[in-house]
Amino acid sequence: MELRSYTQHYHIIIEQQFDTLKEWIDEHKHSSYFVLVDSNTAIHCLPKLLERFDEMDFEILEMEAGESSKSLDTAQTLWHQLMEKGADRDSLLINLGGGVVCDMGGFVASTFKRGIDFIHIPTSLLAMVDAAIGGKTGVNFEQYKNQIGTFEHAKLVYVFPPFLETLPVRHLKNGYAEVIKHAVLDRPKHLDEIRKVNWNDWRSFQDIITISIIFKTKVIQSDFEESGSRKQLNFGHTIGHAIESLSLKRDKEPILHGEAIAIGMVIETFLSKKLAKLDGEDAKIIISEILNHFEIYNLKPDTIPNILEYIVHDKKVKEGVPYFALLDQIGEADWNIKVSEDNIREVLDQYIANYCS
Ligand SMILES: NC(=O)c1ccc[n+]([C@@H]2O[C@H](COP(=O)([O-])OP(=O)(O)OC[C@H]3O[C@@H](n4cnc5c(N)ncnc54)[C@H](O)[C@@H]3O)[C@@H](O)[C@H]2O)c1
Ligand SMILES: [Zn+2]
Structure with missing residues (x-):
């Protein structure tokens, strides 16, 4: 299944060769081209891109892989490198990486010289179905x-599923949590579709990615500023974020976002x-769909006060009362439910x- 969606805000392409990306770059002339990678995508993804674009003069910007690099310090380093390498208002930044690179690169581009064009080439499942879609940087x-950022769309989101070949299974599963979320919010048929997943074969994700993106795009198009229906995408995230924060604080090896969201969705x-x-x-x-793929995160009764504390500090809380996005049925959510x-x-x-034991 290929997807080419050209709408006012969205320009998303999913395909198996770089042909359309080449066409897009030829058509949309820029004064210079920068590619942002992290230390993993520099090894696993950049060579595949450069191979197809050997005639292009790309300047490579590299950041350390990992969430801790998603900081103002890194942004400053990248702004500095852009200036030093002569980027101007007509330069293009290509973000080649997972959600960290997409969020970081989108932010750097949307603020540099009051905003230069950027495109996302997401390389993790989570970035393909979620982080690269929707214009949050x-x-x-x-x-x-995510305390400092902008709402700015990539000029193009270019999804190349073969990049998943080198993504570790744990990170594939991380993205799959958001895939489950989209499916339960969308419709039962979407859930049937995602059950075709095979963790050892990235090809089994191709159709799943397409329908997941179509769903997220549909939701965002109806509510870009997140004043209404976009809030349904928070399903699993109020409790999930609290568990993620708890794990970051107490575990030597904290669980990943998707792993926390999976448990958040069970509880929600x-x-x-x-x-x-x-x-x-x-x-x-x-x-049962969630627990088929995700492990239980062991909680003890004495952690409940900590979880409640994290929930109160969540951005989805208004005047001390948390609002949740909950499900009325598979395919139908209500996003303004006050929860005591x-x-x-x-x-x-x-x-x-x-x-829990
Ligand atoms: N902007 C949004 O709307 C939005 C939505 C959801 C999540 N996010 C953000 O996304 C981030 C998480 O994204 P993520 O899970 O992709 O994390 P990530 O970018 O850290 O990628 C996960 C790991 O996989 C590596 N990697 C990525 N692609 C690879 C490939 N093809 N082969 C081998 N290794 C590869 C990365 O280097 C990293 O080590 C978080 O910072 C989160 O806040 C943003
Ligand atoms: Zn999420």
Whole structure:
């Protein structure tokens, strides 16, 4: 399945060769071309790109791989390198990497000289279906995620699924959590489609990526500024972010975002049954899909106060009350549900009683 979507905001291409990317670059002339990579995509992805563009004069910018590089310090280094290498307002920045490179590169480009063009070539599953889509850029600041950033669309999102060949399975699964989220928000048929996943064959992800992107694009197009329906994409993320923060604080090897979101979705499915209209049958389907692929994150009752504390500091809280995006059924969400501390306690207790030792 190939996708070429040309709309006002979105210009997304998924394909197996670099032909359309070549055409796009020829058509959209820029004064100079920069490619941002991290220390892994420099090894695994950049050579594949350069091989097809051997006649192009690309300047390579490299950052350390990993979330801790998504900082203002790195942005400053990159702005400096752009200046030093003569970038001007008509330069193009090509972000070749996972969500960290896309968020970082989008931020650097959208602020450099009040904004230069950038394109995303996402190389992780998470970036292909999520981070590269939707126009959010940014860096972490003072230990909090994505605090400084911009809303700015890439001129092109170019998805080349063969890059997944070198992505470690743990990172494939990380992206798959967002794939499950899109499927349960979209419709039952989408869930059937994603069950075709085979962790040992990147080819099994091609159609999954396309339908996941189509769904996210549809949601964002109807609500770019996140004042309404885009909030449904927060499903699993209020509790998921709290678990992610807890793990970052207490675990030597913290779990990944997707792993935390998977557990967040299990607990928010309990909440959906309690406070929204989700029935037991749909809840069972969602939870078993998640637990087929993700491990339980062991929580003890004494961590509940910490989790509640993280939730109160979440950006989805207004005047001290957390708002959740919950499911009424597979394919239908409600994104403005007020949830009390007691409700959260109850579903955390339920999770601990059912799954934790
Ligand atoms: N802007 C948004 O809307 C949005 C949405 C979701 C997530 N994000 C952000 O995305 C980031 C997470 O993205 P991620 O999971 O892609 O993390 P990441 O960019 O750190 O990539 C994960 C790891 O895989 C490596 N890698 C990437 N592609 C590879 C490939 N093809 N072969 C081998 N190794 C490869 C990276 O170097 C890194 O070590 C977070 O910072 C998160 O905040 C942003
Ligand atoms: Zn997420």
